[in-house]
Amino acid sequence: MRMEKKHNKLTALEREKISIWLAQEIGKREISRRLNRSDSTIRDEIKRNSFDDTIRWYDANAKQYSENIGSFSNPELLDEFAKTVGGDKKVLDAGCAGGRDSHLLKNLGLQPIGVDLSKSLLKVAREKYPAIEFRYGNFLNLPFEDEIFDGIWAHASLLHFETTDDIKRALEEFNRVLKQDGVIHVFVKQQLGKEKTSVVSDKLSGHDRFFQWFTKDEIINLLEEAGFTIINLQDNYPDPADRKEVRWVLALARK
Secondary structure (H helix, E strand, O other): OOOOOOOOOOOHHHHHHHHHHHHHHHHHHHHHHHHHOOHHHHHHHHHHHHHHHHHHHHHHOHHHHHHHHOOOOOHHHHHHHHHHHOOOOEEEEEOOOOOHHHHHHHHOOOEEEEEEOOHHHHHHHHHHOOOOEEEEOEOOEOOOOOOOEEEEEEEOOHHHOOOHHHHHHHHHHHHHHEEEEEEEEEEEEEOOOOOOEEEEEOOOOOOEEEEEOEOHHHHHHHHHHOOOEEEEEEEEEEOOOOOOOOEEEEEEEEO
16 A cells, blocks of 8 residues: 655744744854854954955055055166166066056066956056056966066065965965066065054055065065075165155065
8 A cells, every 4th residue: 555645834933933943053053163263263364354355445446546656656666676677578567556667667668567456456557558468366376377577576565465374375476477587576564563464544545454564584584485586675665655654675586
């Protein structure tokens, strides 16, 4: 004799009770997962949010930010970089923003390609400097083949990464795309106090942005570990925007 299966439909009240129970169980598991995470994991998540917020701010305020920084270039550093690399060479403007330095590098006889993580800043750069190539890309996975650049201009661009490991990975990528004997310029904010990272609002943005700070010794170690030899190194470099509370570490190195 064949047994017939009974299919009892749940009432609306029963479905609601089950939904509440499931939500409570999922909530308990999520709380448990979060409590079991290490403090460093939680800090990393907070920093990632800060980094993402910084990129979103650049995307939302690209035109205004490009105008704000337009007059704060470093002619003497650009000249030194161009002379060290040599004329008519291909260089990467890593963190090109609105294209200011790419334009200046081109005027110095180089062949720049700009890369940035902000699509809105890239849009500004392409509109303002249509003769220069600009690409969307992440320093941790650059959209270029091995050893195609004679120089890399990383000016005030590494300082938004959350961790030292990210900096190491970015420098390894720079080394990968740089030709042998190629030149890299690094310009980062100097660590003057105890804080290694912070979220800061300044006159260039008027909005909170995430920054990582560096010491001179740290930059030496990072560059040497990534396979570079220091050519020139300077700390306490004056701020181009004349912010008295800001100093910079400058490094010029060769692969």
